[in-house]
Amino acid sequence: MSLLDQFLWLIFPYIMLTLFVAGHIYRYNTDQFGWSAKSSQFLESRQLRWGSILFHWGIVFVFLGHVAGLLVPKGFYESIGITEGMYHFAAVWLGGAAGVATLIGIIMLLMRRITVRRLVVNSGISDYVVLILLTFAIGTGFTNTVGYTATGGTFDYRETIGPWIRGILTFRPAVELVAGAPLGFKIHILASFLLFGIWPFTRLVHVWSIPLEYLNRHYVVYRKMRAKKI
Template sequence: MPDITHLLFGIYPYIALAVFVLGSIVRYDRDQYTWKTNSSQLLESKQLRKGNYAFHIGIIAILGGHAVGLCTPHQVWDAIGLTPSVKQAFAMGMGGFFGVICFYGMTILIKRRLTNPRIRANSSRMDIAILLLIYLQLILGLISIFFSAQHMDGQEMLKLMSWVQNTITFDAAEAVADIRHVGLIYKLHILLGMTLFLLFPFSRLVHVWSVPVKYLSRNYQVVRAR
């Protein structure tokens, strides 16, 4: 019978990712009217601009860093001469820098959503829940930097990389073996991340799929003054 570690880190990730992909497809197919960010800019714009820019800059850099850092095999880093300890120090520095930027933006956005009566009235429970869960996930990530600083050999980071890569290649048994002896703070960070994937199709986060990439190649619009 699978133990709790196997259930949480060997089975739950696949459930979360399956719901993430299939749920997004079903929502797009059946409920496209809700496929939007539900922008509250018309209700208040000054605080939104201040928090939104910082949040998106921080979160995009963090997600990109996680994707590259965790999904790239360690042999690639070894080949370019980047040792685990150096890679860990670099990840801590960049993660901390962009994490603080994201934290600043999210603090403004949460305060705005919870304290502005008009915005609060136009916010669903899921809007608030997702915002608070992302905030908690960000805080866990920032706290984990202090734990990482206590062991700069990069070995725990290698276990996390191995867990991600073995999960992607459907080697659940090896993935569980990798994660079993990782610190609690990292396990909580992973579990909350998987939970965000699970909730993704049921929230406004689906607008991520609609990022306007075509704008990068679109012809300039000519706007003439009267």
């Protein structure tokens, strides 16, 4: 096992997870007033509506798919009668549909942030970094699911990346399990961990502010106040 593999698949993940945990604690204790998504609806609403709906609903199902594929051992599905073919069908078609919605949504939000002048003026560097990194991570994940798995790729992430990530979380990492993964999967993993590392220092912290209610919340309505005649 090379030193590069040791860094990428052992040291780097723990650095990012440490930043994720410690960063949230620090941010909560020092910047509770900034713990929000910094709504930009009053600057532009039409693109936000569709992009936000597609992204937020899509990412929920993408997250559930990752939990099912990475954190739940393969043997569990076999024990309850879910065959490889059944799992593969759900991963490709249901996961692919969620991936399409999420990818379209984040691209819409990114293009909105880039093309709407009022948003450009009121955006910070972290806004662009988050959107670009999200787009990249989602895009590489979608490519791996549809472009590799659906076309008959033989790499089984449930027997390699799944046990590796569970080992990382339980402090029993097995670097060799992921070191031989296809390049696309490696890129997606690194982008995802980098996203975890910067998470506490961006608007992504709003995810922890009652995320389920956020999905069904009403849009904030802004009305102009007219001066009353005396």
